[in-house]
Amino acid sequence: MNKFFQHWQQWFTAYSRPVRYIRHALIWLIIWILSSETAHFGVQDKPSIDLAVTVLIALSTLLYFYVLGYFVFPVFLYRFRPVWLVSWLILTYWFSYLLNRLVFIELQPYSLSATSYLSKIAHMVQAAGPLGCFTSIKVALWNYVLGLYMVTLLLVMKSARDIISNRNRSIRLEGDRLRLERDKLALEGSHLTLELDFLKMQISPHFLFNTLNTIYARVVDADEQAANQVLRLAELMRYNLYEANADRIGLELELNYINDYLQLEQARHAQWISVTLEADDRVEQYQIAPLLLNTFVENAFKHGVRAGNFSYVLITARMDGDTLEFTVQNTLQPETRASGRKSGGVGLVNVRKRLDLLYPNRYALTTGPVKDQYVVTLRLQLEPLAVPTR
Template sequence: MHNAPFFLRYKLHHLLIWMLVFGLWYMLRYEDYSSQERAFKITLLKVADLALLIYITNYMLIPQLLYKKKYLLFGLIFIALIFCSSIIKMSLIGKILNNDQLLNFGANLKVRLYDNVIPHFFLVTAGAAIKLVVDQIRLQKKMTDMAKEKAEAELSFLKSQINPHFLFNSINSVYFLIDKNNADARQALHKFSDMLRYQLYEANGEKIPVEKEIDYLKDYVDLQKLRKDENYLVEFNCAPEVKDFFIEPLLLIPFVENAFKHISHKTNQANFVKVHLSRHNGLFEFAVENSKENCVKLTEKHGGIGLTNVKRRLQLLYPNQHELVIENKDDIYKINFKLKI
């Protein structure tokens, strides 16, 4: 949810461009005025006015109205801004030039429209057109990246996939070979079968109910519990409100995998992994915390797809809809993920 106001994202090249516009404007028009001081003030006023209108249009009206298909409201506000800005600009120029005629917008209305409002309209429209073209290019690039990554993921999946019928038949055979008194082993194999079925058959769609993703996480955490002794505390807490919305499949598991991979192995104090899921105020919040050591040891050689890839996936799937905060302290590693739903 990186929706910082546009002035916080203002970059140096914007300033350089407006300085160039000011310089060219001044060179072309300074002879029209009685002094260079007046020419400087009027040029600065016109460039600042144009810049302000372009930024209001590009970073407020277009995202909030045009892209949300509020075309009539966008058009009305856009035209009103042009007229109001033109009136204010001409009034200020009139004061700089000590010209009373410029203070009266109604005088020579056709001339005012031709010399001020219409050029103003086309200049701001040109700035908006540049914004629309740039946004379209970025959208096309994002769509291309998503298609490429999806194709790569599907190819990787196909390469690693084995015959599922053979696999499930083998699991069933092993299940019946396990002694009936060994309930833990049977339950673990059953959970593994459910996880595998989820990955093979249900996680191929674009989005799935969050309840299925939670069941998958629970099975994974339960399997990890079997590998740990009493010196390892594993918590999994999911609020009842976390339901009735859809999420990208296998989006949360890398964070949990990472926690178990980097869990500490202390003998004099508890080692822990804590997973919390909650929902409030239109936000889904997912937090994973684990104890760690300064010298990190991996409990598994392989696992997960890496937090770097997860961040990239989130940028593609949920642009401006998520927040990911990672805290890496000496003895604790924590991620807090928030998603607009």
């Protein structure tokens, strides 16, 4: 049964506009038939007179139905504005009387006889005057039966349908609100879980960071070079723990982080590598997203350095106005050159995604082999370093 209603709802949604047109066409047809029957059995005059009364009833019924059902009721009834609603209903009733009175008076000379139904009604409304619908019960009933009884039936059915539709819409909106609230609570719960997991994960890095400081204090007198390596490793960890969580960091700090990384790699590969980092003085005036540049440097060592083969890594960072030009050049190893494989892989893909999110339409990145070296060039428009306010 539920599947049947789901299919019915899907079909009705897909064909809602044609269905609406068909519904209105049926309403017009029913109104015309009822108007014709009312004129034929009520007036019983010449065919032309009956046709004129039929047109009067049908057109006025459609007019009142659309004005009241699609304007007055939505604006004043469903929003509960009783004064305006009553005013509109009174004006509509009066306008209906004036229109019916005018038509019957104008048609009276063409009636079958002076004693016909149309002639009697014409004399009655002419004697009652323009306000007869408010001063005579008989005139008021005639006016309602002639021009408003069908409108009343149609408006009752439409109002009931509108109320049910609004109620269903309110139920759906409330259901959507509850689902959004439930999803929000679930996200908040997930966020709290992630925060707890993050705090748990911080225990190990903090322990390792403190241990490195202890090792540095013990070996600094015995082996200064080893102590400096430990110190640089501690600085890398400090940057990852305390600085990299910010949205932006000073470009100079980011380059210092890269320099510490280079020194560790230099010590690890010793005589097999030459490492150079060149940066102009203007880098200290700008800020950048943290850990954005180091992937290029890590790739240079991962794909460009092999034990037993002399290699080099050259890094330059220069400012052209507010645009950083960051270049990483490294040796292109023979096996990489022979296979034609591209360096970078997932790391470069992730960096591009970060650049698209953080610097949309503000960067240009080129990567690829140039003769016997692999070159990465990033041009990135940066913001000036924020000056702290006192």
